[in-house]
Amino acid sequence: MDTNRRALLKSAGAFGILIAAGVISAEAVLAAEVQSGFDAKNLADALRVLGGTAADSKDITITTPDIAENGAVVPVSVSTTLAGASEIYLFVEKNPNPMAAVFMIPADTEPMVQTRLKMGQSTNVLVVVKAGGKLYSATKETKVTLGGCGG
Known part of the structure; x- marks a missing residue:
């Protein structure tokens, strides 16, 4: 077992005890897990937070401009017809x-x-949707003419 998995299992066990004791809520645990995704420095690490591999889905629609004039404010719209969609994650590769x-x-x-x-x-803009306990994804490329992250 690798050290990352061992650390995850230890922290999951500790959080489970704290939840059972009523010290923290399940929402607080979820927020801590999501925060580690925001802190990730590459796409693979950010996706690891979701706890599984997403299958490609035609039931997810991503709307972004093909060419964005300003990378600081790129409009993105996501919708899905997947039954039981409970979470939507947006990643910028x-x-x-x-x-x-x-x-x-x-x-x-x-x-x-x-x-x-x-x-x-x-x-690429990658969208991952959690529906019915499973992960589904879709990707759309967007070209940026003026950088948004300090560019």
């Missing part, structure tokens, strides 16, 4: 911190979000 946004979708609501992302250069 070549950004210094690839995880860009996380949305928790309440039950019985339309799984659709809109936001603006900062992109340092032309790159």
Whole structure:
């Protein structure tokens, strides 16, 4: 067993004890896990936070401009027809911190979000949707003419 997995199992056990004792809530644990995704310096580490591999899905629609004039404010819209969608994660592949946004979708609501992302250069926007306990993904390339991450 590698050291990262061992550390994860130890911290998961500790969080489980704290939740059972009522010291912290499950939401606090989820927030700590998501925060580690935002701190990740590459896409692979950021995706590891999700705890699985996402399957490609045609049921996820990503709308971004093909060419964004300003990488500081790139409009992104995501919707899905996957039943039971509960979480939507947005990643910008070549950004210094690839995880860009996380949305928790309440039950019985339309799984659709809109936001603006900062992109340092032309790159792929990766969307991962958690639905029914499984992960699904879709990717769309966006070209940036003026950098947004200090460019």
